[in-house]
Amino acid sequence: MMLISLIxxxxxxxxxxxxxxxxxxxxxxxxxxxxxxKCRESVIIESPFxxxxxxxxxxxxxxxxxxxxxxxxxxxxxxxxxxxxxLDCHKALSLLMYEGIHVVFTKKLPRKIAIIDGxxxxxxxxxIFSQNNSKELMRRSISEKLCNEMISxxxx
Numbered sequence: 617m618m619l620i621s622l623i624x625x626x627x628x629x630x631x632x633x634x635x636x637x638x639x640x641x642x643x644x645x646x647x648x649x650x651x652x653x654k655c656r657e658s659v660i661i662e663s664p665f666x667x668x669x670x671x672x673x674x675x676x677x678x679x680x681x682x683x684x685x686x687x688x689x690x691x692x693x694x695x696x697x698x699x700x701x702x703l704d705c706h707k708a709l710s711l712l713m714y715e716g717i718h719v720v721f722t723k724k725l726p727r728k729i730a731i732i733d734g735x736x737x738x739x740x741x742x743x744i745f746s747q748n749n750s751k752e753l754m755r756r757s758i759s760e761k762l763c764n765e766m767i768s769x770x771x772x
Contacts, residue, residue: 666708
């Protein structure tokens, strides 16, 4: 207990990271969708690549959020950067944009993160809008401080 107190004094984010949880590609989407369904204010998702398969799976939850006036921001790469998925990526983007979901493009975007209501941070190797047939992981931390740190980091 004393060790945790000392670590907490010198590493103030340690308790939040200690309470985080890892998810695989098999367990991520179920938990992520539950989190989206509970969302009240905002969702930020950064996923470099998109496929119609994954966008179609997540789209019903995103449409419900739009109807509740939740602010949704999707950050992805320009489809022209997706050599082998270019056509599918264009289709996936058109599905999102048709529903009025705000999409921004970042050149050579590598990050795979999501922030829900500024309190739940997902970060890892899983492309939220394109994962398929690969072993991936995502860590969920529940911490306003870590979410704010990530938002600041992504803006720099």
